[in-house]
Amino acid sequence: MILNKKEIVEFQWTHSRSASYLIFALISLLYFYNFHVNDIWTPNESFYAEAVREMFESGNFVDIKYNYEPRYNKPPLTYWAIAASSAIFGLNEFGIRLPIVLMALGSIWLTYLLGKRMYGQSGGYYAMIIMALGLQLLAVKQYASPEVPLTYFFTLTMYWFYRGYEDRSTKYLILSYIALGLTVLTKGFPYIIVLGGIVGFYILLKNWGQWKQLWRDIVFLKLPLGILIIGVIGLSWVIFMYVKDGQEFWDIYYTETFGRALQKKSNGMKPFFYVGVLSWTIIPYSLTFFYSIVYWIMNRKESKKVLFPIAWITVMFVIFTVSKGKIPTYIIQAHPALALMIVPMFIGDKVPKLAIKTIHFIISALLISGMTYLIFELNLSLAFYLIPFTLVVVTILFILKKDGFRFSLILPFWTMFGFMIVFTSFLPRMEAFRAYDEIGRIVTENEQIDKNTPLLLDAWLIQNLPYYTERKNLRDFSPAMINEYAEGNETLALLPKDHLKEINFKHDVLWEGLIYSFASESQFFKFTVAVNQALKGNTEKFETYVLIHKP
Structure with a gap:
């Protein structure tokens, strides 16, 4: 490849560490911009924020509870990361989301290191920019849930495995097993199969036809040691909770891990579900990725340089396509591989x-x-x-x-x-119609309200209210049920204003305002449209609620 003088200047810039550091600094600024301005989102982020609040309240950081009931759905590492941050920066939106943003940036940096290791400095530079601005990662980069921690430890496992395998370094191989154990402690033991499948398929592809070398590579992996390390780190909490809580724990945990893949009802295998996800998940480079598939098919002789991302993407695509439970976020852990498939097209000798x-x-x-x-x-x-x-x-x-x-x-x-x-x-303006923290302050700062008095909800559970009100919330309490409860108890209730006429006891109205009338904000585009319409005067997607109290 022959470059003119101007291209040489550009080439040297993108090949410099300074360029990579500067771009990473700009990416970091973008990721931190307004990351803490919104109240805790519903539903999923609320589970983690409230569970951590209850950990601090009880002093028990092993038993995970949400709304004062056991929550066995996911392993504890995400909760612990949030708790560690909150212990330093406070139990607030900043402290809760900070470790998520940091691990998102860590995932980007690991992708840079992988690209640099595989393709040189410019390879790392391009891998980083593709990874950083992928649409789906941007959507979860500050959302306190396991997706980003999983992506971080997943990518860390891949990075350390690649270094250990290619350099024949036992140290990095052991580090990869530690990272895999932490991956399991983040999302569950099915990821042993996913990551193990990627490693196995990559070694098979690289040694195809060289069966003696394949066996030597398998021996080098030191699988008995790896299984021991993964088991001690990744399954320790599962074993502890099973011994402590027995079958009740296992039934829920199994359903949320293997059960999602094997038992969840679906409308068929949906073989093209993740093809659809790939079409947008790393926008603005999704179309470039699809072109890279064509490129590598046409240049099969050079495809050895992308065997690692090919194995990574293929195994994830097959496993999650066969799985009955399909969620778009499952593909985020493939983002580094998607970037690594694209990068050689940018820097090779046959650049299209x-x-x-x-x-x-x-x-x-x-x-x-x-x-x-x-x-x-x-x-x-x-x-x-x-x-x-x-x-x-x-x-x-x-x-x-x-x-x-x-x-x-x-x-x-x-x-x-x-x-x-x-x-x-635009994110700060959304808070005009998200009064959850205001409701929480009214409740927690009112000395007349006993801390043990639950909040009764005449509707579905608004998942972040246990966090903000710092008390148990009881859902689906009709006005008649609220009236019955109030006969002998202090009563705190949140209900639609239209239902207030059915309340037959004397009460004080502590707050009145609009609440989103859909049970979840996770359909974020839909929620954004509703907020924007409300800011323009159309509040049809919101309902007026009142917070009432009877001593």
Whole structure:
């Protein structure tokens, strides 16, 4: 590959550590921007925030409880990470989400290290930018749940395995087993099968036809030692809880791990479910990934350099496709591999310049258009229009610049970066219709309300209210049930204002306001649309609630 002088300057920049460090610093700023401004989201984030609050309240960090009832669904490492952060920074949105953001950044850095190890400095640089701005990782980067911790320990396992295997280093091999144990302690023992399958398939592909070498590599893995390490770290909590709580624990834990894959009802195998997920999960580079599949099929002789990501993606795709329970977030742990499949196209000797420039221009143009519409639709400050304007100017210069191919490689990164700045700037305005912390302050600061008085909910369980009110919440209490409960008890209840006329006891109204009328905020696009409409005066997706109290 022959480069002109201008390309050499660009090449040297992307091959420098300084470029990687600077880009990582900018990524970190984006990830920390407004990450703590929103109340705890419903439903999943609420489970982890409240469970950690109850850990501090009880002083018991082994038994996991939510709303004062055992929660055996997931292993404890995510809870412990949140608890450690909260012990330092306080039990608040900042302390709860900080370890998640840090592990998201850690996953990005590990992807950089893998890319650098496999393809050199520029390989690490491009792997990092592809990983960092993938849509699905951005969606969960500050959400206190196991997806990001799982991604971090999963990627750490892969990184240390790759170093141990390629360098014949027992030290890194043992570290990979420790990381796998922590992966199991984060999400459950089925990931022994997933990660073990990736490692086994990679070794098989690399030694295909060389069966003696294959056996030597298997022996090198020191599997008995690895199984011992994984078992001690990953299964210690499971064994402890089974001894302590018996079959009750095991039934729930098994259902939430293997049961999801083997027993969950579905409408069929849905063989193309994760093909659909792959089409958007690493936007703005999803289309580039699909092109990379074609590229490596056409250049099969060079495909040995991507055997590791091929094994990684293939095993995950097959296992989760066969699994009956299908959730898009299961594919996030494949993001590093998707990036590693793409990167060699950017830096190899047979770079498909025209195809990549075309794909990246189309994606970037769509993102800039979407960003401009978003600024208008969300009624953001006119100053935000400078972002798409600047990107348009730079894109035009890129089109006119005949030797600007290397800039085209990162153009989707910058357009997605701008898009996220615009959207994340809207997050604080959402709190106008999320009064959960306000309700919590009213309850916890009122000295007339006994701390042991539960909150009665005339509806579904609003999952973050146990966290904010610091008490047990009882769901599905109709006005008649609230009246009956109030006959001999102090009563604290949250109910739709329309139902207040059915309450037959004297009470004080402590709060009145709007609450989202759908049971979950996890359908985030739908919730964002509802909030934006409410900010414009259309509150049909919200219902007026009142908080009442009888001493």
